[in-house]
Amino acid sequence: MSILKLRIAILIGVHVLILMHVLYFGSDTIGSIDFQEFFHAFLKHGIINAGGILVLLAFLTTLIFGRFFCGWACHFGAIQELCWWLLNKLNIKPKTVDSKLVTILPIIILLNFYIVPNLLYAFDHPWELSIAIDSPEIWAFLPGWIIGTLTFLVDGFLIVYFLGRKGFCRFLCPWGAFLKLPNSLAMFKVRKTGNCTGCHECTKQCPIGIDVSYEINTYQKVTNTNCTSCLMCTSGCPENALSYQFINPLNEEVKLSHFLKRDQFSHIYIRDIFTSIRSKDFLLLGLTLLAGFSIDGLYGMGHFLAFGLAIIAGYFIINKNDNKYKYLWMKPLLNTLIIFIFLWHSVIKVSIWQGLTQFETNNYTSSISHLERAILLYPKSIGRYHLLLGQMYLLEGNKWSALHHAKIAKELNPNHEGPLQLLQRINSSP
Numbered sequence: 001m002s003i004l005k006l007r008i009a010i011l012i013g014v015h016v017l018i019l020m021h022v023l024y025f026g027s028d029t030i031g032s033i034d035f036q037e038f039f040h041a042f043l044k045h046g047i048i049n050a051g052g053i054l055v056l057l058a059f060l061t062t063l064i065f066g067r068f069f070c071g072w073a074c075h076f077g078a079i080q081e082l083c084w085w086l087l088n089k090l091n092i093k094p095k096t097v098d099s100k101l102v103t104i105l106p107i108i109i110l111l112n113f114y115i116v117p118n119l120l121y122a123f124d125h126p127w128e129l130s131i132a133i134d135s136p137e138i139w140a141f142l143p144g145w146i147i148g149t150l151t152f153l154v155d156g157f158l159i160v161y162f163l164g165r166k167g168f169c170r171f172l173c174p175w176g177a178f179l180k181l182p183n184s185l186a187m188f189k190v191r192k193t194g195n196c197t198g199c200h201e202c203t204k205q206c207p208i209g210i211d212v213s214y215e216i217n218t219y220q221k222v223t224n225t226n227c228t229s230c231l232m233c234t235s236g237c238p239e240n241a242l243s244y245q246f247i248n249p250l251n252e253e254v255k256l257s258h259f260l261k262r263d264q265f266s267h268i269y270i271r272d273i274f275t276s277i278r279s280k281d282f283l284l285l286g287l288t289l290l291a292g293f294s295i296d297g298l299y300g301m302g303h304f305l306a307f308g309l310a311i312i313a314g315y316f317i318i319n320k321n322d323n324k325y326k327y328l329w330m331k332p333l334l335n336t337l338i339i340f341i342f343l344w345h346s347v348i349k350v351s352i353w354q355g356l357t358q359f360e361t362n363n364y365t366s367s368i369s370h371l372e373r374a375i376l377l378y379p380k381s382i383g384r385y386h387l388l389l390g391q392m393y394l395l396e397g398n399k400w401s402a403l404h405h406a407k408i409a410k411e412l413n414p415n416h417e418g419p420l421q422l423l424q425r426i427n428s429s430p
């Protein structure tokens with residue numbers, strides 16, 4: 001059986017196991033098996049659960065075999081490969097984007113959302129080690145259907161169309177970033193063990209967009225920490241020049257230069273399948289972070305969807321030369337629209353943040369003005385903000401406005417006790 005067929009069979013098997021977990025075992029035996037668990041349950045509270053064990057296993061196996069988990073077991077990596085395959089079947093050939101952000105951005109997301117806040121919490125609330133395999137329930141970290149489907153479409157498909165092979169894995173995935181360190185120390189690596197003719201077939205085969213030919217001819221091995229040990233390059237080499245080989249870590253040559261690749265993706269045989277944006281890396285980084293933070297959390301949106309949309313929007317704005325934008329005359333208009341939408345949402349985000357901060361410090365006049373602006377601009381009505389406004393207006397003696405917001409809060413959450421209690425307080429106030 002070819003490596004590709006073996007991988008497809010194993011990845012289908014992984015999806016069958018996921019279905020069995022959901023439909024047969026439920027949450028009673030094994031809870032959510034999600035990478036987030038390691039950070040939100042273990043790092044934060046000291047709880048070892050199914051997700052934490054998965055991360056531990058993935059980390060340890062990566063030290064030996066490289067990012068095998070990513071290449072052979074991750075369903076989301078498989079979805080992006082499926083998208084790439086479908087696009088090629090439709091004769092749509094996106095270019096894979098070469099950028100330093102593939103190293104920087106996933107690490108920023110990992111540190112900012114998963115490591116730093118959970119570690120800070122753990123320092124303030126010392127934890128005791130405990131085991132809870134059945135918690136939390138399977139769907140604990142998944143968003144609703146609409147946001148879930150959008151995340152699937154944006155990070156599984158759209159991002160591949162814009163940023164190329166495994167765009168989400170390379171540019172955003174914090175779990176991939178977490179496995180980069182053990183991957184750089186992995187004992188098994190793809191190594192040059194025969195004569196290379198420089199045909200670049202290995203680079204064309206690599207599903208995560210590594211310039212394999214450049215790496216094995218420069219360093220005698222693949223040093224790129226995005227390598228997922230999928231072995232598509234070793235099996236695809238017509239000269240049998242590549243092997244997936246063990247070397248004692250004490251004898252492994254590790255140099256800083258292994259990670260500073262300057263001339264990759266430029267060979268004439270592969271130039272047309274990659275595009276470099278290195279000169280605009282920092283512009284894209286700034287745009288992605290600003291846009292991502294401006295929408296993250298709004299409409300129930302998670303980090304993956306927010307930053308997926310943000311990097312696609314940022315890339316669309318900075319990219320002037322790609323042939324895929326046939327209607328170039330529309331581009332300034334679309335750029336302006338995209339910038340306007342993200343600026344608009346950043347005003348909403350800041351207004352909510354300021355409104356809640358001022359509320360916490362009992363500065364009601366300021367909190368009211370920020371939250372009023374937030375609900376005016378936010379297309380989605382949020383009962384909690386109307387409830388807070390109702391409470392603050394009552395405290396400020398503005399009974400009419402308090403009643404107005406309390407009624408909206410009740411309409412939005414008819415079964416919630418807060419709005420009912422507020423209405424009673426308004427009616428009984430002089």
Ligand code: SF4
Nearest residue numbers: 070074077169173176
């Ligand atoms: S980088 Fe993330 S999404 Fe991609 S295969 Fe690895 S864990 Fe899965």
Ligand code: SF4
Nearest residue numbers: 196197199200202237
């Ligand atoms: S496929 Fe084999 S021969 Fe061709 S460039 Fe890669 S290692 Fe060299």
Ligand code: SF4
Nearest residue numbers: 206227228230231233
């Ligand atoms: S370098 Fe080879 S083993 Fe690594 S991801 Fe690319 S094709 Fe797979």
